[in-house]
Amino acid sequence: MDSDEQNISGLLDDQSTLDDRRTSSSLSNQVISGESKETLISKPEIASKWLTAYNDNLCSLYTLTACICFVDLNGDGDQKLVIADLGNGVQGMKLNIYKGTFILSQLTLIDCPSGVVSFYMDSNAPRIPAIGVASGSYLYIYKNLKPFYKFGLPSLEIHPSEQDAWNQLVADKIDASQLKVLLENLRIEVGEASLTARSQRLIDLTDPGVIDDFIGRYKDQPLKRSTIITCIATIKKTVDEDNNLNCLIIGTENKDILIIEPDAFTILTSVQLPSIPVFLEISGLFNVEYRVIVSCRDACIYTIKRGFKTGRLCVQLNSQPVGLVRYNNNIIVGTMDQCLSCFTINGNCVWKINQQSGITCLTAIEVEILGLTLIAVALESRTVVFYNGKSKVDTIETENVITSMKFGRYGREDNTLVMVSRSGSLSIRILKRTAKFTSIESDFGEAGSGSTMKMNIPKKTKLFIDQSVREPIHRAFQQDLYRLRLVVARAYVKAIAASLNPMSSNAVDPLKLSAQVHGLGPVFRLILEIQNTSLDQPSYNLNLFFYCDVKIYRIHRNFIPVPNLQPGYIYTFATKVECVNELNVSDFIKIHVVREGDSTPIITAIINMPSSETPV
Amino acid sequence: MSLFSRLLSYLGLKKKEVNILVVGLDNSGKTTILNNFKKDEDKSQEIVATIGFNVESFHVNNLTFSAFDMSGQGRYRNLWEHYFKGIHAIVFVIDSSDSLRLVVAKDELDLMLKHDEIASKPNLPLLIFANKMDLRDALSSVRISQALGLESLQERPWHIQASNAITGQGLQEGIQWLTEQLINQKK
Numbered sequence: 001m002d003s004d005e006q007n008i009s010g011l012l013d014d015q016s017t018l019d020d021r022r023t024s025s026s027l028s029n030q031v032i033s034g035e036s037k038e039t040l041i042s043k044p045e046i047a048s049k050w051l052t053a054y055n056d057n058l059c060s061l062y063t064l065t066a067c068i069c070f071v072d073l074n075g076d077g078d079q080k081l082v083i084a085d086l087g088n089g090v091q092g093m094k095l096n097i098y099k100g101t102f103i104l105s106q107l108t109l110i111d112c113p114s115g116v117v118s119f120y121m122d123s124n125a126p127r128i129p130a131i132g133v134a135s136g137s138y139l140y141i142y143k144n145l146k147p148f149y150k151f152g153l154p155s156l157e158i159h160p161s162e163q164d165a166w167n168q169l170v171a172d173k174i175d176a177s178q179l180k181v182l183l184e185n186l187r188i189e190v191g192e193a194s195l196t197a198r199s200q201r202l203i204d205l206t207d208p209g210v211i212d213d214f215i216g217r218y219k220d221q222p223l224k225r226s227t228i229i230t231c232i233a234t235i236k237k238t239v240d241e242d243n244n245l246n247c248l249i250i251g252t253e254n255k256d257i258l259i260i261e262p263d264a265f266t267i268l269t270s271v272q273l274p275s276i277p278v279f280l281e282i283s284g285l286f287n288v289e290y291r292v293i294v295s296c297r298d299a300c301i302y303t304i305k306r307g308f309k310t311g312r313l314c315v316q317l318n319s320q321p322v323g324l325v326r327y328n329n330n331i332i333v334g335t336m337d338q339c340l341s342c343f344t345i346n347g348n349c350v351w352k353i354n355q356q357s358g359i360t361c362l363t364a365i366e367v368e369i370l371g372l373t374l375i376a377v378a379l380e381s382r383t384v385v386f387y388n389g390k391s392k393v394d395t396i397e398t399e400n401v402i403t404s405m406k407f408g409r410y411g412r413e414d415n416t417l418v419m420v421s422r423s424g425s426l427s428i429r430i431l432k433r434t435a436k437f438t439s440i441e442s443d444f445g446e447a448g449s450g451s452t453m454k455m456n457i458p459k460k461t462k463l464f465i466d467q468s469v470r471e472p473i474h475r476a477f478q479q480d481l482y483r484l485r486l487v488v489a490r491a492y493v494k495a496i497a498a499s500l501n502p503m504s505s506n507a508v509d510p511l512k513l514s515a516q517v518h519g520l521g522p523v524f525r526l527i528l529e530i531q532n533t534s535l536d537q538p539s540y541n542l543n544l545f546f547y548c549d550v551k552i553y554r555i556h557r558n559f560i561p562v563p564n565l566q567p568g569y570i571y572t573f574a575t576k577v578e579c580v581n582e583l584n585v586s587d588f589i590k591i592h593v594v595r596e597g598d599s600t601p602i603i604t605a606i607i608n609m610p611s612s613e614t615p616v
Numbered sequence: 617m618s619l620f621s622r623l624l625s626y627l628g629l630k631k632k633e634v635n636i637l638v639v640g641l642d643n644s645g646k647t648t649i650l651n652n653f654k655k656d657e658d659k660s661q662e663i664v665a666t667i668g669f670n671v672e673s674f675h676v677n678n679l680t681f682s683a684f685d686m687s688g689q690g691r692y693r694n695l696w697e698h699y700f701k702g703i704h705a706i707v708f709v710i711d712s713s714d715s716l717r718l719v720v721a722k723d724e725l726d727l728m729l730k731h732d733e734i735a736s737k738p739n740l741p742l743l744i745f746a747n748k749m750d751l752r753d754a755l756s757s758v759r760i761s762q763a764l765g766l767e768s769l770q771e772r773p774w775h776i777q778a779s780n781a782i783t784g785q786g787l788q789e790g791i792q793w794l795t796e797q798l799i800n801q802k803k
């Protein structure tokens with residue numbers, strides 16, 4: 001009995017095949033009895049907390065975590081999965097809507113999507129959400145899977161010189177190549193991003209034929225400079241309920257964040273940022289109090305509070321973020337240096353965990369039934385690691401590197417994890433009802449601080465209180481001590497690096513050099529004592545060089561050869577130094593001990609000369 | 617029990633009382649199936665998602681069934697095991713069109729069959745309704761029995777029946793099989 005055939009043949013067949021089935025069931029009972037095949041196969045699944053509900057290796061999806069969302073399309077609680085496919089990045093962009101394990105619908109997108117959200121745009125009943133797709137400079141709104149509205153971002157100001165250049169072209173005052181030169185100069189002045197798309201394109205064109213064609217086609221249309229949506233999120237408007245009115249929050253290439261009210265698509269708030277936003281995380285209600293956490297291309301995280309027109313710097317990361325998640329009141333961010341870090345809203349680092357390989361994406365796992373929020377971190381090493389706070393509670397091994405994932409209610413299942421891999425496969429896992437998350441391994445060595453174990457701490461004593469008062473003093477002292485040590489260490493390193501020390505620790509030539517200055521000036525006598533401090537190794541072929549400002553000093557023997565230094569003995573050399581400067585300023589003289597044929601000195605002594613008497 | 621009725625029941629003439637446990641994921645159609653077996657005047661017109669569980673009783677094939685209609689929602693599924701004791705059969709209902717959650721149904725079925733109370737009664741019959749067979753995306757009962765790994769059930773008598781709880785199609789056949797099993801076991 002073929003399964004597909006039965007599927008099609010429908011109701012009548014079911015009656016007739018009933019008897020077949022009855023026998024087959026009793027047959028199979030006999031055949032398989034005594035075999036323990038089943039227990040063997042299902043063993044690894046028992047260990048896993050996740051059931052694999054669906055796997056499609058051939059759907060070749062290319063998407064981002066921001067482009068996956070769950071939508072209650074019919075308002076009946078049976079959520080659908082929406083994945084915006086970036087195609088190959090140039091063509092083939094699609095909006096896939098899945099129901100269960102089937103594709104329900106596929107809509108074509110004109111431009112590359114940067115995010116997909118589900119939101120309630122009106123207060124009509126039944127509550128049916130709309131799908132918002134951020135793509136290029138537009139926000140496409142779909143209702144009941146039909147295009148409903150296209151919201152264009154407000155166009156930006158055009159640089160007057162650019163407008164002027166095009167006007168001149170239209171008035172035939174300049175030709176295409178002159179226009180191109182004008183625009184190229186303008187680009188150097190204001191940067192590529194401040195030009196219109198049309199001018200950017202013209203600058204890129206080289207073939208004169210193509211240029212003429214391009215200009216002919218576009219010159220009479222008005223110039224327009226638009227920006228591009230880089231990220232999108234939603235915020236509830238007034239009431240914190242699941243299906244209440246939302247506002248949309250979008251980030252643009254123009255370094256701003258816009259909050260849009262989807263009833264009439266008016267911009268309620270616009271916030272300027274120092275850089276281009278990439279990831280958004282939202283908390284709160286628009287009309288009450290809210291906070292937008294946004295990470296930007298300058299590797300900084302900014303926070304925006306209700307009523308503020310600019311973002312406040314929260315954290316400056318060492319590396320570019322690859323994912324951002326809000327966790328209770330903290331921010332968790334994965335960065336390209338294989339680090340998962342947790343920061344408070346004020347930007348203090350709470351913990352930091354190094355990962356075994358690069359992080360590809362992050363997502364929050366809110367398991368309502370357990371009252372738990374986990375962070376899932378997908379790694380280049382084909383694993384997805386789950387953290388509860390900073391303790392690792394679970395891992396999933398995957399066939400391919402997961403590059404985007406979302407957790408939420410799919411179909412009627414509350415705890416579904418949708419994962420898309422780099423090779424384009426789609427995998428849907430469902431959390432088992434019986435799953436419990438307990439720490440499987442602690443990365444304390446890496447985490448660097450504290451253990452989760454509760455310690456038996458005694459009551460605070462008076463001694464403790466006194467001590468805690470003294471502690472800041474001690475800490476201040478320690479801090480200064482460390483600073484001092486640092487300064488010393490730096491000076492030492494500098495000295496070693498430049499061989500500026502009068503003691504050589506060189507294994508071949510351990511030397512000690514000291515100098516004395518006799519006399520009051522303008523003629524001095526410089527006495528040098530040099531000693532080989534090794535036990536049995538004589539030094540050969542050394543030379544003493546003097547270095548000074550020739551406008552101030554004249555040294556009689558600029559160069560003293562030292563053919564042989566026996567260990568232990570002090571050799572003395574002397575030279576006359578004359579101060580030739582009329583103002584009698586004093587300066588330093590450097591003495592280098594150099595091995596013949598070498599270019600770096602073994603040791604160096606610096607002599608600060610005393611100021612000279614005026615000549616009589 | 618009077619001597620007469622005891623005599624009747626020995627002869628298999630008196631109506632026997634059987635307890636069945638009706639389980640399955642939420643929205644699979646358990647309440648709708650049981651509603652079909654009730655007398656017309658008892659049938660409820662509107663079926664809402666079950667909270668916790670309900671006890672329903674009905675007469676079919678000369679047997680009095682009292683059925684525990686358990687709620688299939690995730691947070692109530694841990695109630696199931698409290699009713700494993702004293703039952704004579706299990707009815708497991710599956711939404712054939714919910715291909716995504718077939719793994720979840722399998723997981724719950726496996727958990728149940730592994731439970732001491734059930735595992736210690738290897739001849740407790742298991743009836744599976746592959747319900748909602750009228751829907752377009754519905755999987756065939758063969759596909760479902762494969763997905764659930766029913767072939768590997770060893771001694772336990774089981775039967776899978778495609779059904780449509782709205783029209784009542786397949787329900788009689790299912791309960792017929794169950795009755796036969798119960799009568800055979802009584803003998």
Ligand SMILES: Nc1nc2c(ncn2[C@@H]2O[C@H](COP(=O)(O)OP(=O)(O)OP(=O)(O)O)[C@@H](O)[C@H]2O)c(=O)[nH]1
Nearest residue numbers: 642643644645646647648665666687688748780781
């Ligand atoms: N098309 C179709 N719909 C069905 C069928 N059986 C049940 N339904 C519908 O499925 C929905 C859920 O049915 P219920 O009987 O409440 O499901 P349940 O298993 O009792 O669910 P819980 O009580 O939540 O565990 C209802 O809207 C039924 O009308 C069927 O065979 N075909």
Ligand SMILES: [Mg+2]
Nearest residue numbers: 646647665666
């Ligand atoms: Mg019910």
